[in-house]
Amino acid sequence: MRAVVCVPGGVEVAEVADPVARPGEVVVAVEACGLCGSDVHAIEHGMTVDGQILGHEFAGRVVEAGSDVDAGLVGRAVAVNPVGSCGSCRACARGVPFQCPAVPNVGITAPGAYAQYVAVPQGQLVRLPDHLPVELGAHAEPLAVALHAVDLARVGPGDCVLVYGVGPIGLNAVIALRLAGVDAVVAAGRSPGRRAAAAAVGADVVVDTREVSIVDYAKQHGTRFTAVLECSAAPGAAMEALEVLAPGGTFVEVGLATDVAPVPLPRLVGEGLTLTGSCAFDAPTYQRAVDHIVAGRAPVAALISERVGLDATPEALVRLRTPGELVRLLTRPWD
Ligand SMILES: [Zn+2]
Numbered sequence: 001m002r003a004v005v006c007v008p009g010g011v012e013v014a015e016v017a018d019p020v021a022r023p024g025e026v027v028v029a030v031e032a033c034g035l036c037g038s039d040v041h042a043i044e045h046g047m048t049v050d051g052q053i054l055g056h057e058f059a060g061r062v063v064e065a066g067s068d069v070d071a072g073l074v075g076r077a078v079a080v081n082p083v084g085s086c087g088s089c090r091a092c093a094r095g096v097p098f099q100c101p102a103v104p105n106v107g108i109t110a111p112g113a114y115a116q117y118v119a120v121p122q123g124q125l126v127r128l129p130d131h132l133p134v135e136l137g138a139h140a141e142p143l144a145v146a147l148h149a150v151d152l153a154r155v156g157p158g159d160c161v162l163v164y165g166v167g168p169i170g171l172n173a174v175i176a177l178r179l180a181g182v183d184a185v186v187a188a189g190r191s192p193g194r195r196a197a198a199a200a201v202g203a204d205v206v207v208d209t210r211e212v213s214i215v216d217y218a219k220q221h222g223t224r225f226t227a228v229l230e231c232s233a234a235p236g237a238a239m240e241a242l243e244v245l246a247p248g249g250t251f252v253e254v255g256l257a258t259d260v261a262p263v264p265l266p267r268l269v270g271e272g273l274t275l276t277g278s279c280a281f282d283a284p285t286y287q288r289a290v291d292h293i294v295a296g297r298a299p300v301a302a303l304i305s306e307r308v309g310l311d312a313t314p315e316a317l318v319r320l321r322t323p324g325e326l327v328r329l330l331t332r333p334w335d
């Protein structure tokens with residue numbers, strides 16, 4: 001098969017051996033896989049292993065079933081939860097299944113879906129109905145990331161929430177906050193195209209942080225946020241976000257921030273603030289993401305700005321280092 005393979009200094013398209021379904025696994029022909037900022041980050045910073053195949057936001061069709069697997073799955077459209085979980089270790093019990101040492105994560109510690117085929121455990125499949133374009137299943141992963149972050153924020157009706165950063169995860173956070181029924185969603189970002197996308201998927205107010213800082217915006221409007229979902233990973237963003245948090249509020253770091261932020265401990269105690277990090281999701285949250293997409297409740301298709309074939313994928317992963325107007329790119333390995 002053809003796949004996008006990590007090589008020294010980047011990635012390239014190569015011919016590699018087809019994966020084989022081991023007992024309990026299926027092989028999925030990948031229909032679409034989202035190009036994720038975490039992959040862009042890993043490639044750019046040399047955090048990949050030569051020969052590794054990335055890609056963890058995907059859907060496709062089962063083409064082969066290993067032993068112990070229901071052969072009736074062959075031909076079925078599926079979204080694939082990339083997070084491997086044994087369900088019984090301490091990491092799984094503590095709600096951080098992506099840290100489970102027993103089962104690898106597809107496209108991270110196991111071969112992923114920037115490829116024509118990928119082998120995955122049967123238990124990580126979620127069936128898609130026949131009427132749904134299979135490609136939409138590729139959006140379940142980033143939506144599940146956002147649903148988990150919103151769960152940690154503990155928000156709902158009556159709350160005003162800030163989404164700081166409007167990349168694909170920030171935009172999915174806007175969608176997840178609308179699904180949670182919060183009263184007001186304020187999104188803040190720099191790129192005009194992505195700010196427009198934030199409004200399109202349900203943000204009530206979109207702040208251009210090139211014009212006004214979020215701290216100044218909050219002062220001008222007398223706004224304090226019940227929660228801030230920090231999705232930009234920009235240096236200094238966490239400190240700004242903490243400044244605009246209401247008493248009892250929750251700060252959730254979702255972006256892959258690399259800076260170290262000082263924490264205002266007196267406010268943490270005096271105002272009862274909660275600070276937490278959000279990474280990935282558990283299996284029920286992934287299922288919830290698929291259910292929202294199937295039911296048409298999550299306008300994820302509005303986020304697609306470009307589709308590329310495998311040959312154009314290495315170059316697209318480079319373009320995403322400076323995304324500008326790009327919102328969400330999908331690779332379609334058979335196009
Ligand atoms: Zn991702």
Ligand SMILES: [Zn+2]
Pocket residue numbers: 085086087088089090091092097100101102103
């Ligand atoms: Zn486990």
